[in-house]
Amino acid sequence: MPSLENSNDGRRARGKRLPLQIRNRIKPIEGKTSLRAIAKAYSVNQGDLSRTAYGDRKTPHLIQILEMEFNLPIEEIRAIFQKARETRNAFQKQQVENGIKISQSEETKAILKNMGFRG
Secondary structure, three states: OOOOOOOOOOOOOOOOOOOHHHHHHHOOOOOOOOHHHHHHHHOOOHHHHHHHHHOOOOOHHHHHHHHHHHOOOHHHHHHHHHHHHHHHHHHHHHHHHHHHHHHOOHHHHHHHHHOOOOO
């Protein structure tokens, strides 16, 4: 039976994931190192903190919070978050393109018609 004092030690953070390079450096702990948890700890808006990490916002105190929490300069944090954003957008674009190809195939149309869907 796990001890209650160390119950969070082996758990991974839940919710939206931080970029892989950040996770590898800070070893996230559930409820402690997500952007939402950091924003709550410093009583700032999570959206503002996220926009600062991506480079869309340049508020000095939010930059200072991110640098303290991640132990990295803001330029490196922003580069990591931007790369993650580009990767995510490329993946979503690819998913949409693949979805269109699949949904337009004759086989898919026949299956949907047999299931009772009109298209």
